[in-house]
Amino acid sequence: xxxxxxxxxxxxxxxxxxxxxxxxxxxxxxxxxxxxxxxxxxxxxxxxxxxxxxxxxxxxxxxxxxxxxxxxxxxxxxxxxxxxxxxxxxxxxxxxxxxxxxxxxxxxxxxxxxxxxxxxxxxxxxxxxxxxxxxxxxxxxxxxxxxxxxxxxxxxxxxxxxxxxxxxxxxxxxxxxxxxxxxxxxxxxxxxxxxxxxxxxxxxxxxxxxxxxxxxxxxxxxxxxxxxxxxxxxxxxxxxxxxxxxxxxxxxxxxxxxxxxxxxxxxxxxxxxxxxxxxxxxxxxxxxxxxxxxxxxxxxxxxxxxxxxxxxxxxxxxxxxxxxxxxxxxxxxxxxxxxxxxxxxxxxxxxxxxxxxxxxxxxxxxxxxxxxxxxxxxxxxxxxxxxxxxxxxxxxxxxxxxxxxxxxxxxxxxxxxxxxxxxxxxxxxxxxxxxxxxxxxxxxxxxxxxxxxxxxxxxxxxxxxxxxxxxxxxxxxxxxxxxxxxxxxxxxxxxxxxxxxxxxxxxxxxxxxxxxxxxxxxxxxxxxxxxxxxxxxxxxxxxxxxxxxxxxxxxxxxxxxxxxx
Numbered sequence: 001x002x003x004x005x006x007x008x009x010x011x012x013x014x015x016x017x018x019x020x021x022x023x024x025x026x027x028x029x030x031x032x033x034x035x036x037x038x039x040x041x042x043x044x045x046x047x048x049x050x051x052x053x054x055x056x057x058x059x060x061x062x063x064x065x066x067x068x069x070x071x072x073x074x075x076x077x078x079x080x081x082x083x084x085x086x087x088x089x090x091x092x093x094x095x096x097x098x099x100x101x102x103x104x105x106x107x108x109x110x111x112x113x114x115x116x117x118x119x120x121x122x123x124x125x126x127x128x129x130x131x132x133x134x135x136x137x138x139x140x141x142x143x144x145x146x147x148x149x150x151x152x153x154x155x156x157x158x159x160x161x162x163x164x165x166x167x168x169x170x171x172x173x174x175x176x177x178x179x180x181x182x183x184x185x186x187x188x189x190x191x192x193x194x195x196x197x198x199x200x201x202x203x204x205x206x207x208x209x210x211x212x213x214x215x216x217x218x219x220x221x222x223x224x225x226x227x228x229x230x231x232x233x234x235x236x237x238x239x240x241x242x243x244x245x246x247x248x249x250x251x252x253x254x255x256x257x258x259x260x261x262x263x264x265x266x267x268x269x270x271x272x273x274x275x276x277x278x279x280x281x282x283x284x285x286x287x288x289x290x291x292x293x294x295x296x297x298x299x300x301x302x303x304x305x306x307x308x309x310x311x312x313x314x315x316x317x318x319x320x321x322x323x324x325x326x327x328x329x330x331x332x333x334x335x336x337x338x339x340x341x342x343x344x345x346x347x348x349x350x351x352x353x354x355x356x357x358x359x360x361x362x363x364x365x366x367x368x369x370x371x372x373x374x375x376x377x378x379x380x381x382x383x384x385x386x387x388x389x390x391x392x393x394x395x396x397x398x399x400x401x402x403x404x405x406x407x408x409x410x411x412x413x414x415x416x417x418x419x420x421x422x423x424x425x426x427x428x429x430x431x432x433x434x435x436x437x438x439x440x441x442x443x444x445x446x447x448x449x450x451x452x453x454x455x456x457x458x459x460x461x462x463x464x465x466x467x468x469x470x471x472x473x474x475x476x477x478x479x480x481x482x483x484x485x486x487x488x489x490x491x492x493x494x495x496x497x498x499x500x501x502x503x504x505x506x507x508x509x510x511x512x513x514x515x516x517x518x519x520x521x522x523x524x525x526x527x528x529x530x531x532x533x534x535x536x537x538x539x540x541x542x543x544x545x546x547x548x549x550x551x552x553x554x555x556x557x558x559x560x561x562x563x564x565x
Contacts, residue, residue: 002231002232002233002234002541002542002543002544003429003544004232004429004430004431004542004544004546005168005169005232005430005431006168006169006232006430006431006433006490006495006498007430007431007432007433007477007490008168008169008182008184008194008430008490008495009193009194009490010194011182011194011195011196012193012194012195013195013196014195014196014197014198015043015160015162015195015196015197015198016041016197016198016199016418017041017042017043017160017180017197017198017199018035018040018041018042018199018200018201018411018415018418019032019035019040019041019042019043019199019201019202019203019411020042020043020044020045020180020181020197020199020201020202020203021035021042021043021044021045021203021205022045022046022167022181022202022203022204022205022206022226023045023046023047023053023203023204023205023206023207023226023379023381024044024046024050024051024052024053024151024154024161024205025053025054025055025056025147025205025207025379025380025400026055026143026146026147026150026379026397026400026401026404027205027378027379027380027382027399027400027401027403027404028044028046028053028203028205028206028378028379028404029044029050029150029151029153029154030106030150030400030401030404030405030408031203031205031376031378031404031405031407031408032044032154032159032203033109033150033153033154033157033159034404034405034408034409034412035203035408035411035412036157036159037157037408038408038411038412039412040411040412040415041160042159042160043159043160043161043162043197043199044154044159044160044161044162045161045162045165045167045181045183045197046161046162046163046164046165047164047165047166047167047206047221047225048163048164048221049163049164050151050154050161050163051147051148051151052219052221053147053207053219053221054143054207054208054218054219054222054380055143055146055147055397055400056143056144056146056147057143057217057218057219057262058142058143058146058396058397059140059141059142059143059262059264059266059332059333060124060126060134060136060140060142060264060265060266060269060393060394061124061126061134061135061136061137061142061266061394061397062103062106062134062135062136062142062146062394062397062398062401063075063099063126063129063133063134063135063392063393063394063395063397063398064096064099064100064102064103064133064135064398065096065099065100065131065133066100066103066121066123066133066135067123067131067132067133069131070131070132070133072093072096072097072099072100073096074130074131075096075099075133076089076092076093076096077130078128078129078130078392079092079095079096079386079392079395080092080388081128081294082128082294082295082388082390082391082392082519083386083387083388083389083390083391083392083519084296084388084389084390084518084519084529085388085389085518085529085531085535085556086239086242086388086389086518086519086535086537086556087385087386087387087388088384088385088386088388088557088558090366090385091366091384091385091386092385092386094366094402094406095386095395095398095399095402098402098405099398099401099402102398102401102402102405103135103398103401105401105405106146106149106401109149109150109153110149110152110153111137111145111146111148111149111150112137112145112149113135113136113137113142113145114135114136114137114138114139121135122135122136123135124136124266124269124270125269125292126265126266126268126269126292126393126394127265127268127269127289127291127292127293127294127295127298127393128289128292128293128294128295128392128393129292129392129393129394134266134269134393134394136266138331138332139328139329139330139331139332140264140266140329140330140331140332140333141331141332142397143397146397162183162185162197164185164186164187165183165184165185165186166183166184166186166225166492166495166496167181167182167183167206167225167226167229168181168182168183168184168194168229168495169181169182169229169232169233170202170229170230170232170233170372170375171196171198171421171422172233172372172421172422173419173420173421173422174419174420174422175419176372176373177200177373177374177416177419178199178200178201178202178372178373178374178375179198179199179200179374179418179419179420179421179422180196180197180198180199180200180202180421181196181197181199181202181229182194182195182196183195183196183197184492184495186492196421198418198420198421199418200374200416200417200418200419201374201376201411201416202374202375202376203368203376203377203378203404203407203411204226204229204230204362204370204375204376204377204378204381204382205226205377205378205379205381205400205404206225206226206227206229206379206381207221207222207226207379207380207381208222208224208357208358208380208381209222209223209224209227209358209500209503210222210355210356210357210358211223211224211443211500212224212355212442212443212446212500212503212504212507213243213354213355213443213446213447213451214257214258214443214444214446214447215249215256215257215258215260215354215355215447216258216259216260216354216355216356217246217249217259217260217261217262217354217355217356218259218355218356219259220258220259223496223499223500224499224500224502224503225496225499226361226362226377226381227240227358227361227362227381227499227503227506228498228499228502228503229499230362230370230372230375230377230381231502231503231506231540231541231542232431232502232542233372233375234371234372234541234542235362235363235370235371235372235375235541236362236363236370236371236539236540236541236561237360237361237362237363237383237506237539237540237541238360238361238363238383238537238538238539238540238558239359239360239361239383239387239388239389239510239537239538240358240360240361240383240503240506240507240510240538240540241360241507241510241511241513241514241521241538242358242359242360242387242388242389242390242519242520242521243355243356243357243358243359243450243507243520243521244295244296244299244356244357244358244359244390244391244520245295245299245353245354245355245356245451245452245520246262246265246295246299246353246354246355246356246357247265247274247295247298247299247301247302247351247353248262248263248264248265248267248268248274248298248302248316248349248351248353249261249262249263249351249352249353249354249356250262250263250336250337250340250342250349250350250351251312251313251350251351251352252340254312257440257443260354261333261336261337261340262333262356263316263333263337263349263351264330264333265292265295265393265394266330267316267318267330267333268291268292268316269292270318270321270325270329271318271320271321272291272316272317272318272321273291273316273317273318274291274298274301274302274314274315274316274317274351275314275315275316275317275348276305276309276311276314276315277309277311277315279317282301282305282314283298283301286301287301294390294392294393295356295390295391295393295520296389296390296519296520296522299353299452299520300452300522302314302351302352302353303353303452303453306352312352313350313351313352314350314351314352315348315349315350315351316344316348316349316351317348317349318344318349319344319345319346319347319348321344321345322345323345326344326345330344337349353452355451357380357391357396358380358381359383359387359388359389359390359391359519359520360383360387360510361377361380361381361382361383362377362381362382362383363382363383363539363558363561364376364377364378364382364383364384364403364561365558365560365561365562366384366403366406367406367407367409367410368382368384368403368404368406368407368410369410369561369562370561371561371562373562374416376407376410376411378399378400378403378404378407379396379399379400379403379404380396380400382403384399384403385558386399387399388519389518389519389520389521390519390520431498431502431546432473432474432476432477432478432488433473433477433487433488433490433494433495433497433498434469434470434472434473434488434494434497434498434501435473435476435488435494435497436488436491436493436494436497438469438472438473438497438501439493439496439497439500441465441469442466442469442497442500442501442504443500445461445462445465445466445504446462446504446507446508448461448462449461449462449463449465449508450462450504450507450508450511452522453522453524454511454521454522454523454524455523455524455525456512456515456523456525457525459508459511459512460512462504462508463505463508463509463512466501466504466505466508467505469501470501470505470546473488473498473501476488502542505548506540506542506548509540509548509550510538510540510548510550513538513550513552514534514538515530515534516528516529516530516533516534517529518534535556536552536553536554536555536556537552537553537556537558538550538551538552538553539551539552539553539559
């Protein structure tokens with residue numbers, strides 16, 4: 001254990017359970033439903049409403065070898081190529097072989113996918129896929145349909161849910177094993193203030209951390225809470241430097257911040273072209289798949305062209321679709337564009353890359369177990385080894401499904417006994433909370449220094465800015481303690497900023513250590529891939545003195561999460 005925790009009141013109420021699942025996207029709700037079906041007393045904690053996570057924003061779809069002529073082996077090959085030499089092949093094989101049946105079980109749960117006139121699941125293509133294997137719903141509203149079906153199933157099963165609750169820290173027993181979580185309910189849930197769910201198994205399914213950057217496709221709740229909790233609890237994280245920037249995000253202006261509208265890769269899958277202001281298709285000749293190359297290739301292609309032209313964005317041209325196709329296949333994207341004064345039916349859509357998906361996260365094994373006994377992770381918060389250095393399009397929803405089911409099976413099999421959490425006061429000194437207004441400073445430092453283009457100088461500058469914010473928070477807390485001056489008041493804003501700062505510091509530490517270009521980690525000063533030294537994973541822990549400690553694995557394989565494995 002690190003002895004690190006957030007500054008927060010002691011829990012004033014508690015609930016007992018066998019399992020607490022933190023997060024309500026495809027991974028969290030699938031894990032919760034499977035645990036409950038196994039007879040485990042399961043509680044779901046979610047930061048906003050049940051359907052407010054990243055899953056409902058997923059437009060493209062879910063990838064699985066469901067089509068005629070497609071095979072798990074072909075899906076595996078495409079995933080390994082996209083992952084740029086860092087995928088765990090066993091994890092990928094697990095994903096692609098168990099994926100088709102997991103999708104069918106999702107359909108049995110109530111999810112309705114678009115079908116052909118013959119009644120088969122309609123499949124499309126996205127970047128990096130050599131076959132049509134992306135199942136979609138409502139044209140471009142796949143995530144919303146999956147979320148709807150899972151939320152309905154959770155409510156029908158009458159699972160205990162706590163909404164509008166920010167998870168704070170992991171609770172552990174006297175032996176250092178998981179014993180639950182502390183959390184803060186934000187005024188609209190079943191309880192007020194800080195409380196606890198005491199449970200011997202905790203499943204982190206908190207989604208991503210896109211809010212560490214100024215512009216992202218992630219919702220406002222994606223502040224890296226799960227990764228930060230795991231780090232404070234002593235868990236290992238891996239591959240955090242591999243942040244995928246989606247190539248085609250609706251460009252709303254250079255100063256736009258927060259969640260930005262996504263223009264799904266499926267639009268390119270259906271034949272849209274990337275062009276510059278002169279109408280020139282610049283991806284042709286850069287990759288055999290042109291606009292459908294893996295996302296890191298397309299994001300780099302767009303960014304290079306922007307630099308060459310001195311432009312702030314490029315264009316996605318799908319005028320040849322016609323109004324009927326736009327309205328039937330991409331109604332959500334069409335509405336988003338039109339709400340910002342752009343009509344894709346008659347004009348090209350301005351696009352630019354923005355932070356989208358974390359390929360790294362809390363390190364797990366194939367059963368979703370982390371390096372902390374009793375703590376599991378699945379979905380975007382986890383690093384299973386499936387994505388490597390760059391996630392293949394639409395593998396994320398599938399990963400959430402497959403590994404959530406595996407976690408539930410492991411918990412149902414082991415059924416650990418409930419234990420008493422140690423007193424919060426015994427967990428060590430609390431973290432000094434940054435002022436809430438530091439959020440913007442963190443995001444701008446990360447965007448400047450650790451965005452699509454990185455270098456030793458830019459990363460050093462970001463590290464210095466983040467370290468200054470870290471020291472400033474500590475100094476303010478010390479001054480407040482000694483002089484009676486008012487310290488930062490514990491609360492949601494301050495806790496979120498503390499999480500953003502911790503995750504940002506770890507991400508930058510890893511990015512500085514990886515002195516090569518690989519996947520979605522692009523070093524301008526190190527433009528080549530270095531397999532001799534770089535085909536390794538970077539595993540990070542937080543030391544008791546709050547500094548990130550980066551360890552490079554000896555091979556491309558992950559070490560076991562348990563010494564006995």
